[in-house]
Amino acid sequence: MLLRDATLVDGAGVRRGDLRIAEGRIEDAGDLSARCDESVVDLSGHAVLPGLVDAHVHFSLSGERTVEEVVGMSDAELALVEARNARKTLAAGVTGARVMGARDVDVHVRDRIDSGDIPGPRTVANCRSITATGGHGHHLGREITGADDARRAVREQAKQGADFIKFMVTGGVTTPGSDPGAVALTDAEVEAIVDEAHRRGLHAATHAHGAEGVKSAVAAGVDTVEHGTLLDAEAIDMLARADVTLVPTLSAPHRIVRNVEAATEEDRAKTEAVYDRHLDSFARAVEAGVRVAGGTDAGTPFNMHGTNATELLLMHEHGLDPLEAIVAMTETAAETVGLADQGTLEQGTHADLLVVGADPTEDLAAVTDPGAVLKGGAVVAGADERTKRAIADAGGNESARGDE
Numbered sequence: 001m002l003l004r005d006a007t008l009v010d011g012a013g014v015r016r017g018d019l020r021i022a023e024g025r026i027e028d029a030g031d032l033s034a035r036c037d038e039s040v041v042d043l044s045g046h047a048v049l050p051g052l053v054d055a056h057v058h059f060s061l062s063g064e065r066t067v068e069e070v071v072g073m074s075d076a077e078l079a080l081v082e083a084r085n086a087r088k089t090l091a092a093g094v095t096g097a098r099v100m101g102a103r104d105v106d107v108h109v110r111d112r113i114d115s116g117d118i119p120g121p122r123t124v125a126n127c128r129s130i131t132a133t134g135g136h137g138h139h140l141g142r143e144i145t146g147a148d149d150a151r152r153a154v155r156e157q158a159k160q161g162a163d164f165i166k167f168m169v170t171g172g173v174t175t176p177g178s179d180p181g182a183v184a185l186t187d188a189e190v191e192a193i194v195d196e197a198h199r200r201g202l203h204a205a206t207h208a209h210g211a212e213g214v215k216s217a218v219a220a221g222v223d224t225v226e227h228g229t230l231l232d233a234e235a236i237d238m239l240a241r242a243d244v245t246l247v248p249t250l251s252a253p254h255r256i257v258r259n260v261e262a263a264t265e266e267d268r269a270k271t272e273a274v275y276d277r278h279l280d281s282f283a284r285a286v287e288a289g290v291r292v293a294g295g296t297d298a299g300t301p302f303n304m305h306g307t308n309a310t311e312l313l314l315m316h317e318h319g320l321d322p323l324e325a326i327v328a329m330t331e332t333a334a335e336t337v338g339l340a341d342q343g344t345l346e347q348g349t350h351a352d353l354l355v356v357g358a359d360p361t362e363d364l365a366a367v368t369d370p371g372a373v374l375k376g377g378a379v380v381a382g383a384d385e386r387t388k389r390a391i392a393d394a395g396g397n398e399s400a401r402g403d404e
């Protein structure tokens, strides 16, 4: 199948060109001529970019006001909810995701997506996020006390099939009584978690709002910092020097601030207290050259699965140009979370693509409503029936999964 005459957009820039799709991958990209028996789809007037990669989502959460409802679910209920949220995520054009786990369910959802049993993005997952006893997210996480227990917790997640390790170095917004600015783990616990993760070839991600927690995690060699809400100059400098990736999750506070009437009193107060500083931290980190990967924290209060692309608009509004925002939520996110062959339009990558009606570097909002979403060269979702049908008729219809 040849997708012809599109505006191609990825980390290599914006150019006119064609994509040849075969066996689920981009076989060739550039100025191509059709083979005699090849089906051709004319995409002039459309742009093609890699499917989005969301570096921070929670399939276990669905935008509830509180996590209590989720805590009360059986594993079976939770798995069904996660399957639904995975489907919504893919339908919105997210073809790759790093999923922050709850209990041990997420790795099974990942495996069922991989095997084709349920629709969803290509996924890397952990099991239980590691937190201090009684700390942020303890309801669904693995509580630890002490460095030996921290190592044991990492080994448990690895044994269960985790692709990475997540830990909560500070308190959080959505756990009652937890202070987002406060450090929750000792340096020895943090060092043990990161070291044990790396020994097993797993990357380590930390939830971190306060600057001291960020510094503790960066000093221990963490790979990604999630949120980075209250960064000071020293924390930003450490992130830049150590080449740690920041996943700013601007959508999370944005959604709470936009739904203040419905939010819990505690969530509202905590978020309003730090929202401006979060935006300022992000802008200063960008200015300092910290690497950014796009992640939404989808599933947190009012932060609905399927609205992931809004993160692009927020990252653009607060510091990245449109192409930088796209790269942050495609190529950089894919590299950061360990999703191979994804996030670019290069030869050999998965044909996970968004077809949109305008050049997104001129109209970034076009990405929020893709005309067609392809995973592995097959149409799985999209709003532009004509384009979807044209691609499906040309051979991009091996799978109808993911939509409706």
Ligand SMILES: [Zn+2]
Pocket: 056, 058, 100, 297
């Ligand atoms: Zn999160």
